Amino acid sequence: MTERPFIAFLIAGEESGDHLGARVMEAMSDRLGGQVRFVGVGGDRMEAHGMTSLFPMHEIAYHGISAIIVNAHRIVAKMRKTAQAVIEADPDVLVIIDCPGFNLGVARRVRKRKPTIPIVEYVSPTVWVWRPGRARWISGFVDHVLAILPFEPDVHRRLGGPPCTYVGHPLMQRLDRLRPTGSERPNLGDADRPTLLVLPGSRRNEIKRLTEPFGQALDLLIRQYGDIEVVLPAVARLEAEIRERTAAWPVQPEIIVGEEAKYAAFRRAHVALAASGTVTLELALAGVPMAVAYRVDPFVKPFKYALSRVNSFVLPNLITGTNEIPEFLDSDSTPENLAGALLPLLSDSKERRDQLDAFSRLDALMALDNGTPSGLAADIVLGTAGVAPRESSEASKPIPARS
Template sequence: MVAQAKSAPRLALVAGEASGDLLAGLLMGGLRQRWPDLTAQGIGGPRMAEQGFEAWWPHHKLAVRGYAEVLRHYRDISGIRKQLARRLLQERPDAFIGVDAPDFNLGLETWLREAGLKTVHFVCPSIWAWRAKRVTKIAKAADHVLCLFPFEPELLARHGISASYVGHPLADTIPLEVPRASARQALGLSATEPVVALLPGSRRSEIQYIAPHLLAAAALLHRCRPELRFVLPVVPGLREMIDPLVATHAADVPLSVLDGRSHEALAACDLTLIASGTATLEAALFKRPMVITYHMHWLSWQLMKRMGYQPWVGLPNILCRDFVVPELLQDQATPQALADAALAWLDDPARCERLEQRFLELHHLLRRNTAQAATDAIAQVLGR
């Protein structure tokens, strides 16, 4: 890294998957607004690259979920972390910002912090939902934590961890009023036809385990309601996995596979069948009825289901403290169950309207100028 004036810090960031890339890209927009000559390097994706980020490794190298899947890729991921740590300790940026990906970032942050580098963790790990003991790792790893949800800073403060509530950047970027008509026009959909969005996730393992269930559910829905149209956004690099699955499970379904464009799909749809994760919060901010699902390797499921502290796994339900949308997980996530839950939404407009109002209230709660708030907190860490 080339030395610059103090007004332009040198930062290192790691975002480990599509959702982290999205968050980091939004954060970098705020950072670059304050420091136009900012230098930022590390691991990231296309949203970060749009803000001038230099990726030493692409973010999809870390996009692995589930214990069994991680074990298969452990050597590669561990090797990347060690190489990155050596490089950062040599070049010594002004601060390291780990964006989500706690299994990768917390250990890396601990090494860097012990060596005297400033560390910020963006997105508080969900210790309020599962793996509460992870709070001890956070305390060792991060000089400061940027929290997306308002109850998190107080929880961290009990353990002596400095933290700020910065709101959720998606609540800033997604409009309060859903641009349904323009999204449908952009996707070539009519204003009146009912549309179901299928969002199986952004990881290869999610495509493997979840997409077949969603596609089979779409086939059942098509037989029951031939007027339904379907859209399936796919993150870059995973299209080759989706196309054979569509041919196997939903060959006769009126389905459009989209390269990216998940926000347009969510704005345009009447309902989404969606993998648990950040995308469910996006769906809530678009005020969409949804059926949350997840399916993974059986060993990963056995390990993870024992670690939960709450009855919910989906972010909309966790934030609303209620089962406002159904969750069908693992063995419950059959195509027929998914189709039945979808039809229950389609057949109950009053229920959909009540949910839309609930999600509008949630949107207002999370809506802050996150990029500026996060940048202010990072500036304090940097002493600028």
């Protein structure tokens, strides 16, 4: 048996996955006394922690059935290339981070060709919404799922999925950036005018489907309520398109770019109109009442009916077990419905108080018994690989290779 550093192969395909990957890499390196080598696919944050990405992360980040169909040949080619790279690296563990359409394809190929490589999936597929059969399917080649939503382990147990552990949501490590201090968020009654965040999504197809109804909803809302400050946080790569699509809005939003500006806006906002997604959990943790909309890709209309298996498609509603946040799917996401749901949130109404009460329960529901999300994730990754964290006195020793 030769000695070598611990080798971890990680694959992330989106910005959120790059965040998760960088944090778990940092925690793994800490636990292994730096005796670890990272290989795989990731973004700037993962590369800053020592990984050289096989190819640019965005090359596997296709969203929506239409985009996947058009680029199917490219996706399959990248799956094969990535699986081959895993086989050649022969890592002590493979960690696939979100991006299930791509990553599960890679993991299945790796398990078939090299079954001795442990595989950990970080972020569960949404088997609680649709395609529940995936839970049992992935149990054939995934050894452990790291869940970021507290109800997911029970879902996997019920559906026959792999071992699954709730490791905490990464947003719980950013609460100081989400929550206002001092006078950052004036009381509604004290503000010159309320601040409304508009969040039509971070993907081009989402923005295309929601920008028009969101603009029309704002028109109706301002006619009924009066002057409102409208702020729209945008990702840099879509800023120009968002400016073009919002040019005809009756009120021009203040378009801001960058993470710091986004979180500053969350800390001063009073209400939000948002596309369904992780941003709804960010808003809830920031204490911003909201109305939520989602319009399904026309190529996957059957997906709409799968949503009937759950009481909500909004993350804070699912975590709290309530439906305090109004949500509108497809034909229900009309400007009239959206404006009607937002109007009572601009005053000290029962609707606003009920949302804030539900939000106040999130910390307890999402808390870990101890440790941090990235630390617990790192511990499970190492445990799945059969390696215990190094004691400080042994930090300089290399970890034996897998026999």
